Amino acid sequence: MSVVEIESRVLEADAPQGLWSEAWRRLRRNPGAIVGFCLVAFFVTWAIFAPLIAPYGPREVVAPLTDAFEPPSREHWAGLDQQARDEFSRLVYGARYSIIIGIISVTVGLSIGLTLGGIAGYFGGVTDSVIMRCMDVMLAIPSLLLAIGIVAALGPGLFQIMIAVGIVNIPIFARLLRGSVLAQKENDFVLAARSVGVPRRQILSSHIVPNAVSPVIVQATLAMATAIVDVAALGFLGLGPPDPGTPEWGTMLSDVNRYFASGPHLAIVPGIAIVFTVLGFNLIGDGLREALDPKLRSR
Amino acid sequence: MLRFVVRRLLLLIPILIGLSILIFLYVRALPGSPAVALLGERATPETVAAINKEYGLDKPIYVQYWRYVKRTAEGDLGTSSHTRVPVREELRLRFPATVELAVGAMLFATIFGIPLGFVAAKKYGTWIDHTSLFVSLIGISIPIFFLAILLKYIFAVRLGWLPSVGRASVLIDLEHPTGFYILDAIITRNWAALKDCIEHLILPAIALGTIPLAIIARITRASVLDVQNEDYVRTARAKGVAPRTVDRRHVFRNALLPITTIVGLQVGLLLSGAVLTEKVFAWPGVGSWLVDAITYRDYAVLQGGILFLAIVFVLVNLIVDITYGVINPRIRLS
Numbered sequence: 001m002s003v004v005e006i007e008s009r010v011l012e013a014d015a016p017q018g019l020w021s022e023a024w025r026r027l028r029r030n031p032g033a034i035v036g037f038c039l040v041a042f043f044v045t046w047a048i049f050a051p052l053i054a055p056y057g058p059r060e061v062v063a064p065l066t067d068a069f070e071p072p073s074r075e076h077w078a079g080l081d082q083q084a085r086d087e088f089s090r091l092v093y094g095a096r097y098s099i100i101i102g103i104i105s106v107t108v109g110l111s112i113g114l115t116l117g118g119i120a121g122y123f124g125g126v127t128d129s130v131i132m133r134c135m136d137v138m139l140a141i142p143s144l145l146l147a148i149g150i151v152a153a154l155g156p157g158l159f160q161i162m163i164a165v166g167i168v169n170i171p172i173f174a175r176l177l178r179g180s181v182l183a184q185k186e187n188d189f190v191l192a193a194r195s196v197g198v199p200r201r202q203i204l205s206s207h208i209v210p211n212a213v214s215p216v217i218v219q220a221t222l223a224m225a226t227a228i229v230d231v232a233a234l235g236f237l238g239l240g241p242p243d244p245g246t247p248e249w250g251t252m253l254s255d256v257n258r259y260f261a262s263g264p265h266l267a268i269v270p271g272i273a274i275v276f277t278v279l280g281f282n283l284i285g286d287g288l289r290e291a292l293d294p295k296l297r298s299r
Numbered sequence: 300m301l302r303f304v305v306r307r308l309l310l311l312i313p314i315l316i317g318l319s320i321l322i323f324l325y326v327r328a329l330p331g332s333p334a335v336a337l338l339g340e341r342a343t344p345e346t347v348a349a350i351n352k353e354y355g356l357d358k359p360i361y362v363q364y365w366r367y368v369k370r371t372a373e374g375d376l377g378t379s380s381h382t383r384v385p386v387r388e389e390l391r392l393r394f395p396a397t398v399e400l401a402v403g404a405m406l407f408a409t410i411f412g413i414p415l416g417f418v419a420a421k422k423y424g425t426w427i428d429h430t431s432l433f434v435s436l437i438g439i440s441i442p443i444f445f446l447a448i449l450l451k452y453i454f455a456v457r458l459g460w461l462p463s464v465g466r467a468s469v470l471i472d473l474e475h476p477t478g479f480y481i482l483d484a485i486i487t488r489n490w491a492a493l494k495d496c497i498e499h500l501i502l503p504a505i506a507l508g509t510i511p512l513a514i515i516a517r518i519t520r521a522s523v524l525d526v527q528n529e530d531y532v533r534t535a536r537a538k539g540v541a542p543r544t545v546d547r548r549h550v551f552r553n554a555l556l557p558i559t560t561i562v563g564l565q566v567g568l569l570l571s572g573a574v575l576t577e578k579v580f581a582w583p584g585v586g587s588w589l590v591d592a593i594t595y596r597d598y599a600v601l602q603g604g605i606l607f608l609a610i611v612f613v614l615v616n617l618i619v620d621i622t623y624g625v626i627n628p629r630i631r632l633s
Binding site (some may be wrong): 136233 | 436443613
């Protein structure tokens with residue numbers, strides 16, 4: 001075997017794969033990201049198959065009221081709540097609220113934010129200034145306060161919460177995509193591709209978009225984590241779904257101050273569910289950031 | 300340098316104008332009108348019209364906005380419709396509470412966060428590094444209110460080591476020349492009150508400081524790792540400078556730049572975002588006051604309070620920006 005042949009094999013083995021397949025390969029090697037995926041998959045399973053997993057209905061009173069606040073037992077894994085409902089069943093159904101509200105609100109923020117950011121970055125000039133100054137104003141108001149304010153204006157309800165948490169995310173995505181687009185437009189490899197006559201569409205699809213989109217994916221995953229916390233926070237403050245019986249995790253924690261003495265498990269169980277879901281999304285986000293970082297590629 | 304500061308100050312103007320318009324419109328978009336809120340069920344078309352005339356609500360919207368800007372610029376933020384206390388007066392009482400809590404939280408976050416990140420970077424790749432990364436990730440993932448509830452349950456309710464609500468015990472007799480209780484206690488040499496106020500501050504500060512702690516630890520780690528691979532660090536090592544001196548003079552000093560920025564930005568967030576912690580610990584600050592104002596539809600409080608917090612937030616960020624310019628020679632000299 002000649003040297004050339006050997007080298008060509010080595011080169012083949014190391015040949016750069018597509019951005020996504022390589023990112024996927026590196027993601028799979030990241031133990032943190034795997035744990036994150038498992039956590040998220042676990043709660044998504046809860047959300048999808050809630051009626052099969054939960055032994056009782058989320059609003060079903062399963063014992064006489066005298067048994068309310070019963071601590072966790074073999075029969076009721078997470079104990080009973082203040083109205084003698086099965087806390088575990090409520091927790092399982094609660095996954096639906098947190099995850100669906102999270103997905104929809106991030107989608108709202110993402111789509112509006114990306115459109116605005118894309119327009120600002122692409123057109124530049126006055127359009128850019130106007131859009132970005134508006135985003136600055138939104139960022140000047142603390143995010144939770146902004147969300148609280150929006151819910152207060154729109155009235156309580158699941159839909160309103162999604163809109164509120166979504167709006168809070170708009171400026172973050174707008175800034176991100178604008179920054180990316182601006183950076184990519186002037187990048188050396190884009191100029192190089194242009195100078196050797198690569199068609200514009202191909203420059204866009206193989207150079208600008210993949211590089212501009214990866215920070216957005218990372219941010220979207222991390223935004224899911226924040227959205228779940230924000231939704232729970234709104235619920236905790238009593239701005240959650242109008243029906244207090246809704247098994248939303250934050251709402252389940254809202255009255256807990258009164259129940260410390262009688263049922264401390266009610267303060268701990270929904271909180272742990274929130275922590276693990278959020279941790280899952282954060283781990284995936286961190287893993288994605290490392291996997292998609294162009295500086296770390298081909299290492 | 301001066302041009303840089305002036306430019307940053309000028310950028311503030313459109314943000315302030317935008318903020319005032321946004322908040323003005325927002326309060327008018329809230330369901331229910333001030334007249335109906337004031338009159339309740341006694342509202343007839345005539346009385347509503349009278350109230351609207353009295354408050355200038357029958358004027359065109361731009362006249363109303365101008366009046367609002369003029370009054371705000373004069374420092375008149377209106378009067379709470381719920382407590383009948385002027386908003387400015389209430390802010391004067393509550394803002395020190397929020398500042399005290401934010402300072403406490405930030406002390407906790409920096410005292411523990413910076414060493415944690417530094418050690419993690421020095422022990423890069425070892426179990427110490429992994430543990431600190433994992434702990435800081437948990438810190439970021441835990442909702443503030445849940446942590447606050449847990450701390451309150453364990454240390455106040457179960458163990459009874461620390462008080463669970465408020466800024467000071469009812470029985471403590473303390474004069475308030477500044478409104479910052481801990482400072483007041485020191486000025487008046489009231490050591491019993493000082494101990495009491497610090498005890499009240501510990502749990503809320505830990506709850507509020509945990510997320511900044513995690514963020515500071517992560518930034519410190521990343522920044523130390525970056526600096527460690529710089530040429531000047533290698534040169535210093537090659538010259539035979541003692542490892543401790545290299546760490547202190549070359550690594551840590553340079554790594555401090557991004558850390559200072561993140562600490563500053565976090566202070567801005569803490570001053571404005573302590574809503575949940577204040578709620579759990581019944582801390583009489585600005586955040587819990589605003590949440591209550593929403594329940595009572597207290598428009599003056601909302602309008603004044605949100606504007607005030609947003610301005611504080613923007614100003615703190617501006618100061619951070621300028622300080623960054625001052626301590627970073629690359630910006631200072633350009």
